[in-house]
Amino acid sequence: MKRHALHAGLAALTLIAGLLTAAPPAAAATTTFPFAATADSYVSSSSPNANFNGTNSLAVGAAPTRISYLQFTVTRLVDPVSTARLRLHVQNTANAPSPNGGTAQEAGTGWSESTLTYANRPAPVGAPLASLATVRANTWYELDVTSAVTGNGLVAFALSSTNPDGAFYDSRESGTYAPMLVITTGPPQTGDNVLLNAGDISACSTTGATQTAQIVAREPGTVMAGGDLTDSGTAAQLADCYDPTWGQFKDRTKPILGNHDYISSTTAKPTFDYFGAVLPPGKGYYSFDKAGWHIVVLNTNCSRVGGCQAGSPQEKWLRADLAAHPNRCTLAQYHHPLFSSGGRESSAVRPLFQALYDAGAEIVINGHNHQYERFAPQNPAGVAEPDRGIREWVVGTGGRPLMSTFPAPAANSQVKNGTTFGVLKLTLSTNAYSWQFLPVAGKTFTDSGTGTCH
Structure with a gap:
């Protein structure tokens, strides 16, 4: 009798512990x-x-x-x-x-x-x-x-x-x-656990960046500017096209370098100068913590940073950084996607994706293709793994002219749109996350959902 009572008590304690370690209840909704x-x-x-x-x-x-x-x-x-x-x-x-x-x-x-x-x-x-x-x-x-x-x-x-x-x-x-x-x-939103993501932002001849900047202006959170910030990375384009739009949020921006940011300078000096200390000189890869998550920013202009292959300086830094931050939840952002239905995927970044996968990362966010695409969790070989794989997003919808077609349908692709500028809003919580694609005014496409950490 006592043994049965003890087993029942242990079961109850296990249930309570599970409830206590589950994701916390969401904040009061707006x-x-x-x-x-x-x-x-x-x-x-x-x-x-x-x-x-x-x-x-x-x-x-x-x-x-x-x-x-x-x-x-x-x-x-x-x-x-x-x-x-x-x-x-x-x-x-x-x-x-x-x-x-x-x-x-x-x-x-x-x-x-x-x-x-x-x-x-x-x-x-x-x-x-x-x-x-x-x-x-x-x-x-x-x-x-x-x-x-x-x-x-x-x-x-x-x-x-x-x-x-x-x-x-x-x-x-x-x-x-x-x-x-x-x-x-509803309650005011502080943005302490929010990331606002989009790349391929400022083409001086279009108004897309002006429209997406309106979304960022009303949404508190850390701004993840996902690369190709201007047409060719000149100081003039940063001052004339980026600064009046997404440059309004410079004090809360974590920049990512894209290929266009290197066009005018093989060292992307104007972009490094514009953002200052937030971009480690000559590298452009770094990490930070937010809301209990570890966030890694990588530079996938591989030839500019000594390569992205296994054993390269960046890949070695990445593995060391991940080992030093064994957070339960990890997210990485870089410009060139490993997987894409837009036909511009980059196999060169696979070793970086592999290092993230080995460390149990949850999310990778890319740009490069001027589209929105969300993938199911998968491994570096592109095989679906619901319980361990990394969920990848392509969010190249920050303002440069959109690419409406998807010529290379990719396995595990769940949602695609090539006609809507917008921003991906990620809300981070303990052991979990939610996402919502915020379209520019006048557009109706959106995408939302939730996920849990491994």
Whole structure:
């Protein structure tokens, strides 16, 4: 009898221990509420008594003075507001791009879009909430207006610009491109356990990096800039194209080097200089810890760092680093993928993948192909191993022109998309992780799920 009682007690203790060591419960969830504008129009000093509601445009500018007004009816909120973002779409007009997209302020709500004029316009309330720099045609932009949204009820905004080269946005009558107020409720997110991943970022001739930067701007977390940061790695491109977009987040960025970062310089000196001490000089491979995970950044421009083969300086460093950090959960990020359906995979990185596999790593994230692809856990030979394999992502969706086709279907590929710019958000927890692909405004493709560490 005592033996049975002892066995039952041990079983109960084992069950309790298992529950205690399992992944912790997720933090209280946030909820997102999108609200369409209930009224919007603009006014112009050149026609102080005119109403422009019939134009289907929202204009800002300084010659003449043009101010846009938007009003939203906020309902159904129960929890406190954590973020509020005013989302606007630039029309395809002859004056785009505009060097100044405007500044948002709170405005009074006692106006009607059918009677609003410059002469009877409500005065802005309080300090400026947020501003837009250069805006381009056919592109979504967001302004953080959180401080003006405290709960349910009417809220209105005025958008104005001091630049004579005005900007034009779609009004609520445009349907798909109508203004939106996107409110998130719930506990504030600190981002201490979040990685935001995308590579192939800034092509100076396209607006993709501007769009994905809007995602990063609203998401707290460490930014993993996954290589090919500019067209050819020049100091001018970093200053003119990367810095105004993803360069806004330089203080929370962990950069990865891609092949384009070496085009203008065989040593990638401009990129090393731009990021400073975060990139070990001449190497570009390093590691850090976050939320109980060990994160490894590798440089797969193999010929620039003495090779990636077994016994190379980087491969030896990697094995030593992994041995010195026997964390239960390990993630690696580098530019060139070992597996891809996009036809640009690199067998040269297999020894690095092997070292990660030998150490029990969970995740590898790559770029190079301007696409999104997620693989099932697999070993270095490409054989599926659900219980031990590494899950690989290709996230080359940071802004460079996308590659819509997948000419070389790869085994174990689970999800593919080649038409959507976006950012992979990884949320790390003890012994587990979750992922979500965040598309740019106006796009609907996404991908999400959870996984556990080996």
